[in-house]
Amino acid sequence: EVQLVESGGGLAQPGRSLRLSCKASGFIFDDYAMHWVRQLPGKGLEWVSGISWDSGRIGYAESVKGRFIVSRDNAKNSLFLQMNRLRPEDMAFYYCIKGGGAQQPGYFDVWGRGTLVAVSS
Amino acid sequence: QSVLPQPPSVSGTPGQRVTISCSGSSSNIGNNVVHWYQQLPATAPKLLIFRTSQRPSGVPDRFSGSKSGTSASLAISGLQSEDEADYYCAAWDDTLNGWVFGGGTKLTVL
Numbered sequence: 001e002v003q004l005v006e007s008g009g010g011l012a013q014p015g016r017s018l019r020l021s022c023k024a025s026g027f028i029f030d031d032y033a034m035h036w037v038r039q040l041p042g043k044g045l046e047w048v049s050g051i052s053w054d055s056g057r058i059g060y061a062e063s064v065k066g067r068f069i070v071s072r073d074n075a076k077n078s079l080f081l082q083m084n085r086l087r088p089e090d091m092a093f094y095y096c097i098k099g100g101g102a103q104q105p106g107y108f109d110v111w112g113r114g115t116l117v118a119v120s121s
Numbered sequence: 122q123s124v125l126p127q128p129p130s131v132s133g134t135p136g137q138r139v140t141i142s143c144s145g146s147s148s149n150i151g152n153n154v155v156h157w158y159q160q161l162p163a164t165a166p167k168l169l170i171f172r173t174s175q176r177p178s179g180v181p182d183r184f185s186g187s188k189s190g191t192s193a194s195l196a197i198s199g200l201q202s203e204d205e206a207d208y209y210c211a212a213w214d215d216t217l218n219g220w221v222f223g224g225g226t227k228l229t230v231l
Binding site: 059109 | 123153154156158165166167168171172209211213217218219220221222223224225
């Protein structure tokens with residue numbers, strides 16, 4: 001069974017940093033692209049970032065470009081999101097997602113349960 | 122304002138058929154496939170339809186997707202109470218070079 005378990009969420013002050021992690025199991029991690037999508041509580045979905053299986057192709061939403069850095073460690077079946085210079089509008093549930101489809105851009109195949117990031121002074 | 126407008130809400134009675142629309146442009150739906158996600162209350166979203174009309178294993182054939190030009194639709198037939206959820210469309214946007222989502226549609230089963 002595919003499992004994605006996020007961690008690292010919590011409360012941070014504006015301007016500070018947080019690092020999210022996602023531990024994957026149940027599939028061959030380095031065969032798939034991975035993504036982060038966020039959702040404000042009670043609101044819609046926003047794609048944050050995606051990374052190809054070999055980290056050769058990386059993309060970010062305009063809202064986080066230059067502040068967030070996505071990375072992966074295929075040896076440890078793990079995905080990361082380094083969130084710098086946090087803003088109040090970054091507050092959301094962050095979902096780790098296994099990409100689907102052999103051809104990119106693919107789709108969002110399996111979602112983790114999410115981790116909550118709160119940004120407040 | 123979502124890049125892919127969806128109706129905020131739709132409703133139907135058990136057994137009915139409902140459709141949810143998703144409007145886009147030539148840079149997203151018009152030139153790429155559409156995917157749909159279902160989010161049951163207090164849970165993470167789940168893939169419902171991929172590549173416009175394909176269902177992952179385990180998704181009932183009551184759910185179907187289609188696309189015409191720059192718009193897409195999700196149809197749910199034989200409505201059941203457990204279908205009450207939020208539904209989101211998504212597509213790759215060639216101009217933004219990233220993924221865009223619909224604003225979501227809340228389905229209520231009366």
